[in-house]
Amino acid sequence: MAEKDLSADVALAVRKWQKKRGALIMVLHEIQGRLGYVPREIALELSKQMNVPLARIYEVLTFYNFFELEPPAKYVISGCMGTACYLKGTPQIMQEFSRLLGIEVGQTTPDGRFSLTTVRCVGCCGQAPVVLINGEVHSKVSPQDVPHLLAQCKD
Amino acid sequence: MTKLQKEDLEGILQRRRESRRDWIAVGMGSCGLAAGADAVFTALTEGARERGLEIDIRKTGCLGACHAEPLVEVCVDGVPKTLYGHVSAEWVDLILDSHVLLKRVVTRLAVPEIAERLTSCNDRDEPDPGRQYKIVTRNCGAIDPESLEEYIASGGYQALRRCLSDLSPDEVIQEVETSGLRGRGGAGFPTGLKWRLTREAEGAEKFVVCNGDEGDPGAYMDRSVLEGDPFSVIEGMTIAAYAIGASEGFLYIRAEYPLAVARIEAAIRSAKLAGLLGRNILGSDFSLNLEVRLGAGAFVCGEETALIASIEGKRGTPRPRPPYPSVSGLWGGPTCINNVETLANLPPILAKGADWFRSIGTEKSPGTKVFALTGKVRRPGLVEIPMGTPLRTVVEEIGGGPLPGRRIKAVQTGGPSGGVIPAHLLDTPVTYEDLAELGSMMGSGGMIVMDDQDSIVDITRFYLGFCVEESCGKCAPCRIGGRQMLTILERLSEGRGTPEDLEQLRQISKTMKAASLCGLGKSAPNPVLSTLRYFPEEYERAISGAHTKA
Amino acid sequence: MARTTSKTVRAKLNGIEVVVPEGTTILEAAEKVHLKIPTLCKHPDLPPTAACGICIVRVKGTNQMPRACCTPLEEGMEIQTHDPEIVEIRRKVLELILSKHPNECLTCGRNGTCELQSLASDFGIRQQSLPSIVPDLPKDESTRTIVLEPRKCIACGRCLTVCQELQNVWALSFLERGIDTRMAPAGDILLADSPCISCGQCSAHCPTGAIFEYDETEKAWELLRDPDLHCVVQIAPAVRVAIGEAFGYPPGTNLTGKLYAALRYMGFDTVFDTNFGADVTIMEEGTEFVKRFQDNQGELPLITSCCPAWVDFMEKYHSDMIEHFSSTKSPHEIVGVLTKTYYCDRKGLDPSKVRVVSIMPCTAKKYEIQRSDDMFASGYQDVDLSLTTRELARMIKQAGIDFASLPEGECDPMLGLYTGAGTIFGTSGGVLEAAIRTAHKLLTGEEFDSLEFQPARGLEGVKEGRLTILGREVRVAVAHGMGHVEDVLDRVRAAKENGDEPAYHMIEVMACPGGCIGGGGQPYGITDALRLQRAKGLYTDDREREFRRSHENPYVQGLYSTFLGKPLSEKAHRLLHNSYKPKPTYRR
Numbered sequence A: 001m002a003e004k005d006l007s008a009d010v011a012l013a014v015r016k017w018q019k020k021r022g023a024l025i026m027v028l029h030e031i032q033g034r035l036g037y038v039p040r041e042i043a044l045e046l047s048k049q050m051n052v053p054l055a056r057i058y059e060v061l062t063f064y065n066f067f068e069l070e071p072p073a074k075y076v077i078s079g080c081m082g083t084a085c086y087l088k089g090t091p092q093i094m095q096e097f098s099r100l101l102g103i104e105v106g107q108t109t110p111d112g113r114f115s116l117t118t119v120r121c122v123g124c125c126g127q128a129p130v131v132l133i134n135g136e137v138h139s140k141v142s143p144q145d146v147p148h149l150l151a152q153c154k155d
Numbered sequence B: 001m002t003k004l005q006k007e008d009l010e011g012i013l014q015r016r017r018e019s020r021r022d023w024i025a026v027g028m029g030s031c032g033l034a035a036g037a038d039a040v041f042t043a044l045t046e047g048a049r050e051r052g053l054e055i056d057i058r059k060t061g062c063l064g065a066c067h068a069e070p071l072v073e074v075c076v077d078g079v080p081k082t083l084y085g086h087v088s089a090e091w092v093d094l095i096l097d098s099h100v101l102l103k104r105v106v107t108r109l110a111v112p113e114i115a116e117r118l119t120s121c122n123d124r125d126e127p128d129p130g131r132q133y134k135i136v137t138r139n140c141g142a143i144d145p146e147s148l149e150e151y152i153a154s155g156g157y158q159a160l161r162r163c164l165s166d167l168s169p170d171e172v173i174q175e176v177e178t179s180g181l182r183g184r185g186g187a188g189f190p191t192g193l194k195w196r197l198t199r200e201a202e203g204a205e206k207f208v209v210c211n212g213d214e215g216d217p218g219a220y221m222d223r224s225v226l227e228g229d230p231f232s233v234i235e236g237m238t239i240a241a242y243a244i245g246a247s248e249g250f251l252y253i254r255a256e257y258p259l260a261v262a263r264i265e266a267a268i269r270s271a272k273l274a275g276l277l278g279r280n281i282l283g284s285d286f287s288l289n290l291e292v293r294l295g296a297g298a299f300v301c302g303e304e305t306a307l308i309a310s311i312e313g314k315r316g317t318p319r320p321r322p323p324y325p326s327v328s329g330l331w332g333g334p335t336c337i338n339n340v341e342t343l344a345n346l347p348p349i350l351a352k353g354a355d356w357f358r359s360i361g362t363e364k365s366p367g368t369k370v371f372a373l374t375g376k377v378r379r380p381g382l383v384e385i386p387m388g389t390p391l392r393t394v395v396e397e398i399g400g401g402p403l404p405g406r407r408i409k410a411v412q413t414g415g416p417s418g419g420v421i422p423a424h425l426l427d428t429p430v431t432y433e434d435l436a437e438l439g440s441m442m443g444s445g446g447m448i449v450m451d452d453q454d455s456i457v458d459i460t461r462f463y464l465g466f467c468v469e470e471s472c473g474k475c476a477p478c479r480i481g482g483r484q485m486l487t488i489l490e491r492l493s494e495g496r497g498t499p500e501d502l503e504q505l506r507q508i509s510k511t512m513k514a515a516s517l518c519g520l521g522k523s524a525p526n527p528v529l530s531t532l533r534y535f536p537e538e539y540e541r542a543i544s545g546a547h548t549k550a
Numbered sequence C: 001m002a003r004t005t006s007k008t009v010r011a012k013l014n015g016i017e018v019v020v021p022e023g024t025t026i027l028e029a030a031e032k033v034h035l036k037i038p039t040l041c042k043h044p045d046l047p048p049t050a051a052c053g054i055c056i057v058r059v060k061g062t063n064q065m066p067r068a069c070c071t072p073l074e075e076g077m078e079i080q081t082h083d084p085e086i087v088e089i090r091r092k093v094l095e096l097i098l099s100k101h102p103n104e105c106l107t108c109g110r111n112g113t114c115e116l117q118s119l120a121s122d123f124g125i126r127q128q129s130l131p132s133i134v135p136d137l138p139k140d141e142s143t144r145t146i147v148l149e150p151r152k153c154i155a156c157g158r159c160l161t162v163c164q165e166l167q168n169v170w171a172l173s174f175l176e177r178g179i180d181t182r183m184a185p186a187g188d189i190l191l192a193d194s195p196c197i198s199c200g201q202c203s204a205h206c207p208t209g210a211i212f213e214y215d216e217t218e219k220a221w222e223l224l225r226d227p228d229l230h231c232v233v234q235i236a237p238a239v240r241v242a243i244g245e246a247f248g249y250p251p252g253t254n255l256t257g258k259l260y261a262a263l264r265y266m267g268f269d270t271v272f273d274t275n276f277g278a279d280v281t282i283m284e285e286g287t288e289f290v291k292r293f294q295d296n297q298g299e300l301p302l303i304t305s306c307c308p309a310w311v312d313f314m315e316k317y318h319s320d321m322i323e324h325f326s327s328t329k330s331p332h333e334i335v336g337v338l339t340k341t342y343y344c345d346r347k348g349l350d351p352s353k354v355r356v357v358s359i360m361p362c363t364a365k366k367y368e369i370q371r372s373d374d375m376f377a378s379g380y381q382d383v384d385l386s387l388t389t390r391e392l393a394r395m396i397k398q399a400g401i402d403f404a405s406l407p408e409g410e411c412d413p414m415l416g417l418y419t420g421a422g423t424i425f426g427t428s429g430g431v432l433e434a435a436i437r438t439a440h441k442l443l444t445g446e447e448f449d450s451l452e453f454q455p456a457r458g459l460e461g462v463k464e465g466r467l468t469i470l471g472r473e474v475r476v477a478v479a480h481g482m483g484h485v486e487d488v489l490d491r492v493r494a495a496k497e498n499g500d501e502p503a504y505h506m507i508e509v510m511a512c513p514g515g516c517i518g519g520g521g522q523p524y525g526i527t528d529a530l531r532l533q534r535a536k537g538l539y540t541d542d543r544e545r546e547f548r549r550s551h552e553n554p555y556v557q558g559l560y561s562t563f564l565g566k567p568l569s570e571k572a573h574r575l576l577h578n579s580y581k582p583k584p585t586y587r588r
């Protein structure tokens, strides 16, 4: 990424929140929304532009599960591990994903196409168990659906 | 929309009542969407256009019948209003042709038993025993959450109008105190008292905050309200701000709820355009600005001091109280934090009066409570019941009882901070006090049913695992105690426990309850303690090694 | 805790009645009635972090167990500070903490001075009932001043409060959360790449061995063991009134004479005193001030530069202030460079065979001795090794010196004899006060008669004063603790931007709260009371000196008349002055 683009990206997010108090987390949301993660250079740039210590930025980035420091896989598959989904069998579904992709939960395939994670309740508990693929909710999933779900992740 | 004055509200109410046309409503909460409601909605609009039908097709919020999603409600002159469940795009033509054009109900798709339970709600002023009664979710699934007009037409903003024109802030607080409303975020703190403390606290700048963090896994009451009836939350906040003397407020919403965020943001924009937020609301000299702030995946940020830290752009770690937020909160200003559901209760209370509210529920716990009923029941969904309703009614009558061939073993309330209530205690009425007595708690409203296939030790391990992952790490008892207990429970749930393990669990539990800084650590042992109390035999089996993962 | 009212509350602790001002914590109230509630995360310098949970007490008749360190006592409260159940819970908390802590006392930087160790001892912990879950985290020795050993961190949060709030440096932070919470420099980089200014305040406040000074005692022994070397030592002002604490003396006891003797016992060939360097610093800095004040040569205010942590902070965060900085080196560097030039010259010593060790209250001096080429002005590294007070105390013990019974010794006066002005350098406000004493003489030809300049004394974070010299008002300010400096600098900037008179004419800044007496390398257990006692020790030394103004020091006069010429001479410039340059705040 070119130096200029970086600062421009940051500047845009910063400008939008400039006048508001305590905007750091919102700015980080904005950046992650755009890039999928928060690279070190961006954090440094942000520290300058917002006049927030880098230590504070990383305290926040590493505290909240939502923020990523590394680029995400092309397809992020997250099984809901909220209580309702857990009881209805998310662990078995994740096992099936693990088996087919050859990775554990928390890992990314070597080609960077898939990563397996868990989330804690997306509020669709009535449709449990749910699996999110790049944020899209798939409801009442069973282990038998897994090959089909993976087949949808083309290219 | 031009800025509304107080008098305009009546007009809208009238106009909308008169101009009611035929309509079709599609439940499009997150869950509905996940189940495919979007495709249904598209098919309906296209189908109606092809047929040249003059009919409103509306997106509504959560109807609460999650098990039958996607849900479509059809209201056409001359045919009984009908709720259809499990609708997919293929069925849309049938519904349009048969129900709308031929005025014949499609019985094979209709779900009358659900409809009956749902429509029991706000049409009447008194609840029926054994039924739901909807105050908080009155509009969810009934109106288009993106339409301010529909909200007003359903009686919205009458409460705010009354407050601004007839009541002083102190009188508003008085009314809320009289109503006996208690916080629905978990602890049940009297809302009126909280407001009074914030009003009386010194500070140039005061804030109202809506706690929409809803981190309890398996609970989605707040999401449904935010998605299904955003204006009621905003109206509630506006009333709170007027009462305590705040001119700025924040809605802190989980980032995992994108639809809720979008709906609230849209609602804030419409309210602003209509003069219901911003400067001189409804022509009065009261002004309020509201802003949305997102959570970022930290359950502990539901705790009020952690939430404050998070809005201020910091790590969401709790701090000791006192000082309480009502004295020193956001940027040191007195801050009133209320839960989504608490806030959504306010417009009805101030429109219909404290006495009406007190007539529902019990003496010490007036009103209703919304629960997210999930787990091993036939009809999981969102239910709202008068306080004091026995758990059994919720699980068996509203939830439809156990799955075929299974037996209910226990019900968990209060989420990871709550306790597991064994089946033989299901006649316990749902109130703050009764649940606490059993070693559980009301919590925010997660209600998870377990049956004979579920292992209690494993579920306990699951809950504790949640608390360990979500511990902020600030204080030693929770940070390390939780982790050490989890190790023991992991061992137990693999059937490799030792008799000393139980004593160690009790000791650490006691330490965490006494010495943790915030509610997370203080309550994390609750599932452990309540299951040790009610299901000792399952632990015994885990020790002898006979226990296997169910 | 806000203490805005003069109201009092009446309550009972273990049945004993107490009356305390509103806002007093249970912990503070307990101290008043001679009860000691154990604490681990609370430090008297810092607002409570409420992190450990050891200090819980019981509100009688309830099951509430508030934390004593952060809960204000309320009217009518009845508190029980100790009972079997409370002690049992405290012990369990401690056991939990210990289960995530390595058992490495014997090889730990805090062995014998560790708050965790002593609590474990008090509570009689005799077994480890829980599995050990110590994380595998690397040690960070990148700065060669402060060592981080995050495995030993108990996450009390003190160091962060210090580094972020007290010092406003933001080198340290907590990363991750829950059981994975760990202390690490700004976004997981090496401390050396972070904004750390090596003030060592984190190490002075850490209860455990997770942060401690980079130990160089072995290097010092090596120098002393080498028969070919001539070893010179110097002690900083603040060391003499603090080192006694490591040997059981009351804080503030002036042990200069014993130190001289001990250093000779240890094998140093020459014993100098940094206080002499301080006198020289004043000659140079005072003259700089006169030039700027009287001759309008250079920017006002003049800002002192003898604290290397402050210099580093300025270079990283406030480099627009460079032109305000005094270019005079710090006293120990001056003694260093003069040893390897002037002293070697007079004694016929080969400077390549001379080593200078400085004993400092300070961790940042370890960094300063190599901070730029200017620190090699003699042609050699001017100061070869800088040790902290704590390191020296250990060396004295290692050398088997019975400090208590040791008779007083003498220093070598050539770069050793000092004035009262030199000795008060060790406390906040002292440099400014010393500078006034000399500048007054330089400007007016007359002595500053009152000698003691009270506005510069005390522990107020920012102290301001005015005096009149030659009919002109001189405005001065003293700031200590880096967190206090921003306000002062902002006033300077504002005046500059508005084209007003300078906000101040001279500003003294010290990185450590209280100045060097509260330095990061001093014996543990710092409190404001301790700072005042140590400062008192120095002010007493000042009052008892034969000479109290730097320019009266006969050896300083000799140095100028026979070697340097006069202050700010070309030679003085070459040897005694240095320059500054802006530095990136983050190196990664």
Ligand SMILES: Cc1cc2nc3c(=O)[nH]c(=O)nc-3n(C[C@H](O)[C@H](O)[C@H](O)COP(=O)(O)O)c2cc1C
Pocket: B182, B183, B184, B185, B186, B187, B188, B189, B191, B194, B211, B212, B213, B214, B215, B216, B299, B300, B301, B302, B303, B304, B305, B337, B338, B339, B340, B342, B343, B444, B518, B519, B520
């Ligand atoms: C760990 C923890 C998590 C919490 N999470 C929530 C939450 O998600 N939503 C909520 O409204 N209250 C939550 N609370 C309770 C809040 O701290 C607070 O009591 C509540 O928002 C006050 O609103 P109320 O008086 O309207 O209930 C939580 C408390 C704790 C200790």
Ligand code: SF4
Pocket: A123, A124, A125, A126, A127, B029, B030, B031, B032, B062, B063, B064, B065, B066, B067, B069, B220, B224, B380, B381, B382
């Ligand atoms: S709670 Fe139920 S009705 Fe609401 S979105 Fe979830 S599944 Fe649908």
Ligand code: SF4
Pocket: B300, B317, B318, B470, B471, B472, B473, B474, B475, B476, B478, B479, B516, B517, B518, B519, B520, B521, B522
């Ligand atoms: S109890 Fe747990 S969540 Fe709460 S402050 Fe302590 S560590 Fe954080």
Ligand code: SF4
Pocket: C101, C102, C103, C104, C105, C106, C108, C109, C110, C111, C112, C114, C115, C116, C117, C152, C208, C209, C210
């Ligand atoms: S930090 Fe303290 S308890 Fe830990 S190893 Fe060092 S001396 Fe022992």
Ligand code: SF4
Pocket: C105, C106
């Ligand atoms: S205290 Fe115990 S473990 Fe430590 S050195 Fe002495 S005997 Fe050994």
Ligand code: SF4
Pocket: C146, C162, C163, C167, C169, C170, C171, C172, C195, C196, C197, C198, C199, C200, C201, C202, C203
């Ligand atoms: S030495 Fe000073 S600046 Fe460096 S980490 Fe410690 S407190 Fe912060």
Ligand code: SF4
Pocket: C152, C153, C154, C155, C156, C157, C158, C159, C160, C183, C202, C205, C206, C207, C208, C210, C211
């Ligand atoms: S390094 Fe020391 S002061 Fe800092 S948090 Fe850890 S134990 Fe506390």
Ligand code: SF4
Pocket: C198, C199, C306, C307, C308, C309, C310, C361, C362, C363, C364, C365, C510, C511, C512, C515, C516, C517, C518, C519, C520, C521
């Ligand atoms: S104030 Fe003194 S001890 Fe502290 S960093 Fe500066 S020179 Fe060192």
Ligand code: FES
Pocket: A080, A081, A082, A083, A084, A085, A086, A120, A121, A122, A123, A124, A125, A128, A129, A130, B217, B218, B219
């Ligand atoms: S538990 Fe899975 S969505 Fe709530």
Ligand code: FES
Pocket: B027, B028, B029, B030, B031, B032, B033, B061, B062, B063, B064, B065, B066, B069, B071, B224
């Ligand atoms: S949105 Fe469909 S019932 Fe909840």
Ligand code: FES
Pocket: C038, C039, C040, C041, C042, C049, C050, C051, C052, C053, C054, C055, C056, C067, C068, C069, C070
């Ligand atoms: S000393 Fe009070 S919580 Fe640590």
